[in-house]
Each structure stands twice: as structure tokens, then as C-alpha cells.
Amino acid sequence: MIRSRLARLRRFAAMAAVATVALSACAASERGEGGGGTGGTLTFGAAGAPSLFDPFYASDGETFRISRQIFEGLVGIEPGTSNLEPELATDWQPSDDGLQWTFALQEGITFHDGTGFDANAVCANFERMFNQTGAGQSDANSYYWIQNFGGFADGAAPSLYESCTAENPTTAIITLTRNTGKFPALLSLPAFSMQSPAAMEQYQANNVQAQGEGFVYSEYATSHPTGTGPFRFTTYDEANGTVELARNEEYWGEPAELDRLIFRVIADETARRQALEAGEIDGYDLPSPADWQGLRDAGFDLQVRDPFNILYLGISQKDNPALRDLRVRQALAHAIDQETLVSSALPDGAEVATQFYPRTVDGWAENVQKYPYDPERARRLLAEAGQPNLTIDFYWPTEVTRPYMPDPQSIFGAIREDLEATGITVNPVSRPWAGGYTETTQVGGAPVFLLGWTGDYNSPDNFIGTFFGSPEGMFHTGQSPWGQELADRLRAADAEPDEQTRIAMYEELNRSLMAEYLPAVPLSHSPPAIVTRENVDGLIPSPLTAEEFAPVSISE
Amino acid sequence: MLRYTVRRFGQLLLVVAALSVLLFVWLRSLPGGPVSALLGERGTPDSRAQLTEALGLDEPIYVQYVRFLGRALSGQFGTSTGVQPGDDALAIFVQRFPATIELASLAIVLAVAAGIPLGYLAARRRGTWLDNTGVVTSLVGVAVPVFFLAFLLKFVFAVKLGWLPTSGRQTAGIDATRVTGFFVLDGLLTREWDAAWDSLEHLILPALALASIPFAVVFRITRGAVLDVLDEDYVRTAYAKGLTDRVIRGRHVLRNAMLPVVTTIGLQTGALLSGAVLTERVFAYQGVGQALAIGFERRDYAVLQVVIIAAAMVYVVVNLIVDLSYAVIDPRVRT
Numbered sequence: 001m002i003r004s005r006l007a008r009l010r011r012f013a014a015m016a017a018v019a020t021v022a023l024s025a026c027a028a029s030e031r032g033e034g035g036g037g038t039g040g041t042l043t044f045g046a047a048g049a050p051s052l053f054d055p056f057y058a059s060d061g062e063t064f065r066i067s068r069q070i071f072e073g074l075v076g077i078e079p080g081t082s083n084l085e086p087e088l089a090t091d092w093q094p095s096d097d098g099l100q101w102t103f104a105l106q107e108g109i110t111f112h113d114g115t116g117f118d119a120n121a122v123c124a125n126f127e128r129m130f131n132q133t134g135a136g137q138s139d140a141n142s143y144y145w146i147q148n149f150g151g152f153a154d155g156a157a158p159s160l161y162e163s164c165t166a167e168n169p170t171t172a173i174i175t176l177t178r179n180t181g182k183f184p185a186l187l188s189l190p191a192f193s194m195q196s197p198a199a200m201e202q203y204q205a206n207n208v209q210a211q212g213e214g215f216v217y218s219e220y221a222t223s224h225p226t227g228t229g230p231f232r233f234t235t236y237d238e239a240n241g242t243v244e245l246a247r248n249e250e251y252w253g254e255p256a257e258l259d260r261l262i263f264r265v266i267a268d269e270t271a272r273r274q275a276l277e278a279g280e281i282d283g284y285d286l287p288s289p290a291d292w293q294g295l296r297d298a299g300f301d302l303q304v305r306d307p308f309n310i311l312y313l314g315i316s317q318k319d320n321p322a323l324r325d326l327r328v329r330q331a332l333a334h335a336i337d338q339e340t341l342v343s344s345a346l347p348d349g350a351e352v353a354t355q356f357y358p359r360t361v362d363g364w365a366e367n368v369q370k371y372p373y374d375p376e377r378a379r380r381l382l383a384e385a386g387q388p389n390l391t392i393d394f395y396w397p398t399e400v401t402r403p404y405m406p407d408p409q410s411i412f413g414a415i416r417e418d419l420e421a422t423g424i425t426v427n428p429v430s431r432p433w434a435g436g437y438t439e440t441t442q443v444g445g446a447p448v449f450l451l452g453w454t455g456d457y458n459s460p461d462n463f464i465g466t467f468f469g470s471p472e473g474m475f476h477t478g479q480s481p482w483g484q485e486l487a488d489r490l491r492a493a494d495a496e497p498d499e500q501t502r503i504a505m506y507e508e509l510n511r512s513l514m515a516e517y518l519p520a521v522p523l524s525h526s527p528p529a530i531v532t533r534e535n536v537d538g539l540i541p542s543p544l545t546a547e548e549f550a551p552v553s554i555s556e
Numbered sequence: 557m558l559r560y561t562v563r564r565f566g567q568l569l570l571v572v573a574a575l576s577v578l579l580f581v582w583l584r585s586l587p588g589g590p591v592s593a594l595l596g597e598r599g600t601p602d603s604r605a606q607l608t609e610a611l612g613l614d615e616p617i618y619v620q621y622v623r624f625l626g627r628a629l630s631g632q633f634g635t636s637t638g639v640q641p642g643d644d645a646l647a648i649f650v651q652r653f654p655a656t657i658e659l660a661s662l663a664i665v666l667a668v669a670a671g672i673p674l675g676y677l678a679a680r681r682r683g684t685w686l687d688n689t690g691v692v693t694s695l696v697g698v699a700v701p702v703f704f705l706a707f708l709l710k711f712v713f714a715v716k717l718g719w720l721p722t723s724g725r726q727t728a729g730i731d732a733t734r735v736t737g738f739f740v741l742d743g744l745l746t747r748e749w750d751a752a753w754d755s756l757e758h759l760i761l762p763a764l765a766l767a768s769i770p771f772a773v774v775f776r777i778t779r780g781a782v783l784d785v786l787d788e789d790y791v792r793t794a795y796a797k798g799l800t801d802r803v804i805r806g807r808h809v810l811r812n813a814m815l816p817v818v819t820t821i822g823l824q825t826g827a828l829l830s831g832a833v834l835t836e837r838v839f840a841y842q843g844v845g846q847a848l849a850i851g852f853e854r855r856d857y858a859v860l861q862v863v864i865i866a867a868a869m870v871y872v873v874v875n876l877i878v879d880l881s882y883a884v885i886d887p888r889v890r891t
Contacts, residue, residue, distance in 0.1 A: 027735040027745040043728045051641040059598065138610045139603035140594045146603070212627060212634030213590050213611045213857045217642045238640060239651050239737060241842045242728045264728040266840040267850055274715050274722045275840070281728075399853055402597075433596075434638075434855050436587030442599045451597060473600060 039247065040554045041260040042536065045272040045284030049265050050243060053233060054205055054221035055190040056129060057136075059143040061545060064190040065285070066263055069245055069549050070112075071193030071227030074103055074122065074172075075184050079540040079548060082308060082360055082458040084185055088117065088194055088228065089172075098179030098497035099162075105170045109252045111196035112232040119166035124197035126164040126174065128206065135210040144191035144456075147466075148182065179497045181362075182459040188546075189456055199226035230256040230550035241265035257538065257553035269401075276300065276531065282554060283532030285545070289347030289406050292529060301532045304349050307358055307525035308543035309404040310463065311346075311452040313415065314520050317479035318444035322387045324479050326518060331381035331390075332448070333371035333521045335422040336415055340373075342524050345410040353522035355510045357463035360543070361455065363493075363506020369515040378422045391425040395446035400433035403528035403545075404452035412450060444476040455544065460506045461494045468519055475519045486517055561880065568872050575868050576861070580621050583857050589613065590637040593854040624861075633862045638854025639847045645858035648847060649866050654737035655725055656836070656843035658755075660828040662763035667770035668821060675778025675817075676810065682783065690775060697772030702831045706765035706838040713761060721758050723840035730754055762839040766831050770824040777820045781813035788812070815882075822878030826871035 048062045055067035076087030089103040109117040129145055131153045139146055151157030160183070162175040176183060186192065195205070203220030210216075220226075225233045230253065231245035243263040247256045264281055266272045272284045273291055277298065287295060287302065295302050313332065317324045338352045351358075355368050382388055396412035397405075405411060416426050429446070431437035441449045451474075456462050461469075469490050471478030477486060489512075493505035513519070530541050538551040591599070591607050599607075608614045612623065627634065633646040640648050678690040714722040726732060726739055732751035735742045740759065743752025785791060786809060794804045832845030840846070844863050851859040 027733070027742070029746040029748050030733040041729050049640050135610065139599075139607050140610070143595075143598065143603075147598075210610055210612075211632065212624070212645075213613065214635030214637040215642060216635050216644075222642065237734075238643070239655070239734060239739075239842060240724065240726050240728070241840075244729065260729060262728045264724065265842075266723055267846070268837060268840055271723045271838065271840040274710065275724075277715055278718060278722045280722060280724070431587060432853075434588045434593040434853065436592070438592045438595065438597055438599060439588055439604070442595075442604060443601045453597065470600070 039257050039259040040556075041262060042258050042283070042549065042552060042554050043262040043264055043281045044549075045266045045275055045281040046243075046263045047265075047269070047272070047284075047286070048267060049238075049241065050236075050263075052217045052221040053223075053225035053236070054195070054217065055193050055225075056145070056195070057141045057208060057217065057221060058191065059140075062263075065545075065547070066243055066245070067190040067193060067225075067227075068229075068546055069231040069261060070225055070229045070233055071190060071195065072229050073187050073190070073193045074105075075187045077188050077457075077542065077544060077546050079551075080542060082455070082543050084188060084458070088122075092184055094497075096497075098183075099176050101174045101176070101184060102167075103172045103174065105172060106252065107170055109228050110250060111199065111228055112226045112248060112250075113196050113199050115196055115198045117194060117228055118169040119172040120169070121194060121197050122172040123164035123166050124200075125192075125194050126161065128197075128200065129192070130159065130161050132206065135208045135215055136206060138210070138215070141208055141215060144186075144189050148186045148189070179495050180461070181494050181496065181499075181502050182457070182461045182465075185457045185459050190546075193227060196226035199224055228252070230254075230548075231261055234260075251550075254550065256550040258549065261549050276533065279533070282536050283530065283539070285530050286401075286403060286528050287531045288401070289529075292347065295531050299534055301534050301536065302529055303531070303539070303541040304347075304527045304529045305541040305545070306360065306543040307349070307351065307527040308360065309452060309454040309525060309528075310353055310356055310358070311404040311411070311450070311523045311526065312353070312356065312520045313523055314441060314446065314449040314451045314474060316441075316444040316447050316449070316474060316476050317519075318447075318476035320392065320447040322385070322390055323392075323447060325385045325387070326516075327381045327385040328387055328390065329518045329521070330371065331378040331385070331387075331422070332419070332424075333518065334374045334378040334381065335424065336418045336521065336523070337373040338523055341411065341414045341418075345407065345414050346524055346526050347406060347529070349527040351525045353524050355514055356467060356520075356522050357455065357460060358525045361458055361460055361463065362503050363460040363510060365507040365510040368511050368513075371521070373418075375418075375422045382423070388423065389425065390423075391427065392419075392448045393427045393429050393446065394419070395429045395431065395437065395441060395449040397433045397437040397450065398430050399435065400437075402452060403454055404524070404526050405450060406526065408450060415450075442474050444472075444474050446474075457544065460509075461490070464506075464509065464513065465490050465494055468513070468517075477517070477519050480517075482517055486512075486519070564876050564879065568869070568876060571872055572865060572869060576865055577621070579861055579864055580624065581617060583855075583860055584617055584620070586855065589855045590857060593638050593856070634858025636856055636859045638856035639850045639859045645856075645862040648859055649844060649862045651737060652842060652844045652847055653866070655739075655841065656829070656832050656845060658738050658740060659759060659762055659766060659832060659836070659841065659843060660825065662759050663766035663828060663831075664770060664821065664825055666763060666767040667774050667824070670767075671771045671774030672778050672817065675775040676782050676813075678775070679779045679782035679786065687779075690779070694772035694775045697768040697775075700768065701834075702765055702768065703834040703838055705768050706762065706835050709761045709765055710838060720761050725758050725842050726751065726755050727758075758839075758841075762835045762841055765838075766828060766835045769831060770821075770828065773820055773824055774817060778813065778817050781816050782809060785809050785813045818881065819878055822874050825874050829867045829870065 046062050050063040050066050051058050051060055072087045074089040075084050078085040089105055091104040093102050132142055137152055149160040151159040160176050162177045165173045200220055203224045204218045205220035207218040208215055230248050230251045232248045234244040234246045236243045245261045247259055275281045315323050322328050342350045342352050382390055397408050419426050440446050468486050471483035471487050477483030496502040535555045537553050591604055636643045636645055674690050678687040681687055713719050730751055732748055733746045735745055739755035740752050791808055794808050833848050836843045836845035837849045847859055848863050
């Protein structure tokens, strides 16, 4: 009995050994010879997996952080600011009517696949974007094109883009259908980066398909992104949640200091902080303001960016008629103690917002109407409006933090207390961010709500044009007689070719927004932070969260 | 035996079919959805409507379900919108499942390796300090929430002492060759010993956290079962026959006490998946538990459907194996 059991055991052991040997025989190590570089490796903690590596189809920060290292646009952002600077174009000049833009291009630049960058490549990129079809035209894929250029070549919707002409290898002319103040600033968005036409063709970059409840992307977007940037794509190890880039040795500018740049996905914020403390990563973005002091005390290099965002109290005029009265909206503004809100519920360096975008954006106006904390005045305004017992449904989001709204619950709590102190009855409604919150607010279904925006580039239209450009948007300004007028004024300001006149128009708009319209209550601008280990040098924080890792170095 | 096996497989298919309907309806009845997750604060009423239509989410739910079934029959279970956007949901499961298996296997090995001998010893030395310590430890194991234990282990052994890594499956940039998706095994097969060791180090803390409940349960069941068997007539008879203590312990006591323990191990293996959701989240471990957590946050229907159905199948299959092993051990069960 025991003997037969032993025999069985031996047979099993022998089979296991044979299986292991057989498996290991066909499982050779694929390791290379090893780096040999001297620049070192920096590992940066990412909050989420990148959607894909073709920036044109992306709209999320985690994808763009990687894209910015691989790709470059015609225009770039001066490090540490929101100002434009030359990148692949050395210079750009508009025609008098603002419709034709002539870009002078850098010479001698090659994409990572060895093909040359020239005016034909520029036009191939724009034509590719303009000629999207099917799933490529979806908002989930071509978000930035639709937001900034509008329609596509099929003409279903008007497009800002008309054509691109390669006058000679170093001169590309882009023709627009109308003038807009946001051009060429919008070209600094990673979505409009220059990508290798040869690689896009080889790996069928435009092959995006709707499948089930999502989209399937091409081999180009998942494995072969090809730009001109200081780093080139190496691998995306999905099983381990890491994206690896290597220094582009043929880079046309100052080469990157690092040999390798790795982005490691750590979804949980506490886990990111602990990974930094344990030395497993060298930095991460958007540490919780509650951790700032602790990280500083522990010797980490915490850099606070200039704020380039806005948190506002949204007001929808759709369902609650009381909110269509300016005096009621003004009462809400006076009822909120913004100074206390900013000092108690927002990070150090946050500012009270006097209008809907930060001071660094063109058209910010000095002398706008302000709404100091004054509960008595708020009560008076409500009484005058015939709403002494105003009741509002106040929506706030759960399961989310945003740079402009690091802790929605505490912000909501502070505002609710202020409103109730003024005699307003608040019905709190919380919804998960992706579980009904944005869905409700975006269709105007939330009478009062918390929301905000981080600017994409330095243009007033990117803020107030996005918020109030449509009378039927989330604020439902069309319910007021001035809703269409506001939208028209925004469109006119954006279309003004003369820069000084345009800035004056935006200043006037900001004054009107705060005095005559007040479609929402601007609350604060919050500075997001980025943290690295102390042996990391050269990282310049960007207000647009557009950090470049090429000048970053790491010491042992 | 064959008929019994076929019948149980039939039951499994029924369970999966019913679950897929319930899951499909339930997920879509939750507030929000992939459109909200994809567009975030950048959506507008128009873009929401357009995307809802593009993804077919404007169709009646039964039409969506029929489409889902049609795709599923051809091997397409949908595309991720939140966990790994653009990736096939089944591919995500296949890619992450080895991670969870690796973690759950180590957890169950630790739980069994500690739970059975300690449970047996506690029963043999009933009322001694060993027994009392074991009982209290197992009570703590059951009572302390897994995520709290995970945080505690991580804070002490990874953050403060620095003995083990805080998160992930493998150190970033280690340049390891992937063969099976089981990182430790891959390291051994390719003789990349550093990679194998590194992966094992990443497994230890999450596995310890995950093993806490199964250890406690296995310990308590073993202890109770051994105490019961020790009182059985056949054990007294064996002693009376003059059999050695070793033979009685091995052949009569432990073997007979193992039946409920095997059942418990089966149930606990399935239950490990729910513990894995919390543990993987705390340790940023790229397994199916983490996919499930992120999937819920971002309303990733495709990934949630695949992972939950697959997890249910694993649970049912593990218990089927347990039942079949019962049938082998005790022929009365087959009828």
C-alpha cells in the first residue's frame, strides 16, 4: 500500500520535472545586453493606465504626460509658464484677416522611425485629423479636434480647419475658415502633436473601431507611437502596469539626461505616496494637499504649480425658476464665505476667484464686481427677489478628486453651512463622479452644483467660451433673456483678429459676467503640486501640468 | 461518476447564464456609465448623446443584451473603457488572472501550511497555551478586516522597515521575460532568478494579508474536526488494536478530519477573490481584483462583466472539484 503510494508520488514528481524542463526549454530569457547608459532611470508614479499612445485620440492627463515626452507640436509651452514658444516651428505669422497661418519649420529633424519631418509631414498630420471617419469622429476619440476645430472633412459640422499647404519643405501654411483668438495656442495641445506619417500608415493609425461599449485602437496607437520628442516609446508592460521610454539618441535639440523614463501605474493615491517613501518611485503628480507638509518634512521636493484652474458653484436655470433671478444668484454669491473656504478646505496657495479664469489668462479684468461674504445682504436680496425661503438641490460629487477640487466633501460642507446660515434650505444630493454626477450636471439637471475646469492652454475661450458658449449647456443660460447675447459676445470676442481689441472685449465680458449675468459663482483657483525625491533635479512644474522630463536628471 | 460530472457541469452553465443576465441588467441600472467615465467634466449634452449612440447604449436593454450575447459567442466580450481603455475585456482578464492566481495560491498555501498543522496540534494539546494562542489568533484573523491588515503589514514591513516592496508585481524596469504571466514561474523558467525573487518579494505581504481569513478558518475547522475524530470509536479501536500513534494520527485521525477541511479550503479559495479586491487595491497589485475595483469606479461594463462572470465560474468550478473529490472519497455522494 505504502509502496504503491510512493510509486505514484515518484511518477508525479517525474512528470512535474519533465514538464518543468520542457517549459523552461522553450522559455528562454529575452533580456538584452543591458543599458550601458549613465543617465539613469527615473520611475514616475502614474494614477492610471494610459488610454493609448496616439495623442490625437486621447484626452486624459495620464496619456498626455507620456505623449509630451514622445511627441512635439508646432508650438510648445515655455517651461514653467503658460506662454507659447517655438517647438517644431521656429516662427508663425498670420495673414491680416487671421485666416492664413504661415509656419516656418525647424530643419533637419527626423521622427523616431528615421523619416524626415517637413512641411509635407505637417500637412499629412492635419489632413489625417481632418479626415477622420466613423468612430474616429466620436467625442471620446477626437475630443480636442471637435472642441477646437469643430467638424471634419465630411462637412456635417462647420470646421475651423480649411486646408494645409506645404509651400516648401520648411514652410507650411494652414488656412482657417474663420479667425479665432485661440489659434495657434491650441496647437500646443498634445492631441495636435506631429506624428510620423510613415508609421501612421504602416500601423494603420486611423483604424479605430467601436466595439461593445468601447473603442478598439490600431497597432500604431497601442505599440508604435512615433514622434520627434526627446524620448521614444519602448514598451508597455500591461501585466506590470509600466510604460517605458528610452532616450532618443538622435534628438534634434538638447538630448534627455535620463537613459530611461518609466511610468508606473499605481491607482491608489496612498499607495503612490508610500511607494515614493519606500524609494520605489522617484515622483508622482497631484499629491493630496493633506500630505504636502508631511512630504516636505520627510525631505521630498514638493513643487507647487501656479494655479491654472477654476472651481465654481454651478447654477442651472433649467428646473428651478428662482435661479433665473439675478438677485437670487447674487445672494448665493454673497452667502458664501470664500476667504474661509479657501483657507480651510483648499491647499496652501489657493486663491479666491474673482472671475472665471486665473489672472495669467488674457482678458482677466481688474475691476469686476465682487461679492464679499455678507449674509445679511444675501437675505435682503432673497427677500427682494421674493425668495426668502429659497430651497435648492445642491449636488456634489463623490469618488473623485480634481486639482481644483481636492476634497469635494469638505468644500460642499463649508458652502452648505454658509448657505443654511443665510436661511436657504439645502437638499444635499451626492453622486459618484462617473456614477451619475457629470451625467446630471452636464444636461442641466443639477440646480446648484460643484464643478470646475483646468485650462488646456492660455486662451480665455478655453474657459468662458467652454462654460457659457452654448445657451443650452449645463447652466441653461438660455432660460434668461441674455443667454444668447452672452454666447454671441463670446463668439465675437474669439473671432476678433486684433489682439488688443480682443483682450479688451474679454475684459468687458468678464465684467458683464460678474455684474450682469452671474451664471455661476467663481470660487477659487487651486495650485496643484508635483513631488519628487530630493535626488531628482531639473523638473520645472508647469501650470498646465505639461512637465517635460528631458531636462530632468537623477543622482544616486 | 460520468453522469454526476455532466450534471454538475450543466448546473454550472445554468448558473453562468443566469448570472450574465442579472449582471447585465444590474450594471446598467447603476447611475452613470462609460459615457460619464469617458467624457468626465468635458462632456456636453450633445457629446453625451453622440457617444451614447456610438456605443449602442441608447438601445433597449434587451437589444444590448442580445448584441452582447452575439459578440460573446464569437469570443468578443467587449472593450474596456476604464481599466485598460481599448483593450479586449477578456484579454485583460487573461492577462491579470495569473497575478491573482499567484497571489491567491500563495495565500492558500500559507493558510493551509499554517492552519492544518496548528489546528491539529491545538486539538491534540487541547486547553494548553498552544491551543489558546491558536484560538485567539484565529479569532483575530477572522475579525480584522483584510484591508486594515494589508495597510498595517504594508506600513510596518514595507514603508517603515523597508524589508519588502510596497506595491506592484515587480520592480519597474527589471527587464523580465514574460512567458506564462505567472511572474515567479516565468523567472524560474527563464532562469532570471532576480526577477523570480523580486516577484516573490512583491507577493509576500499581499499574500499574508489575504491569508489571514483562510488561515483562521482552516485552523478552526481542522481543530474542531480533529477533536471530533479523536472521540470516534474507530480511533479507540485502533488504539486497542495496538497500532502505533503515528499510524493512528496519519491514517485514522488526520485523514478522516480532512473531509470538512477540504470543503473549507474549496470555499475559501473562491472567497479569496473577494479579499483580493481589497488587497490588490491596497498593494496596487495588477490582478483581477484591482481591475474589478477600478472597473466599478469607472463603470467599465465590459471588464466588470467578464471579471465577475469569470470569478463566479472559478468559484463554481473550485467547488465542483471539491464535490467531485468528495465523490471519489465517498461514493454515496454520487447518487
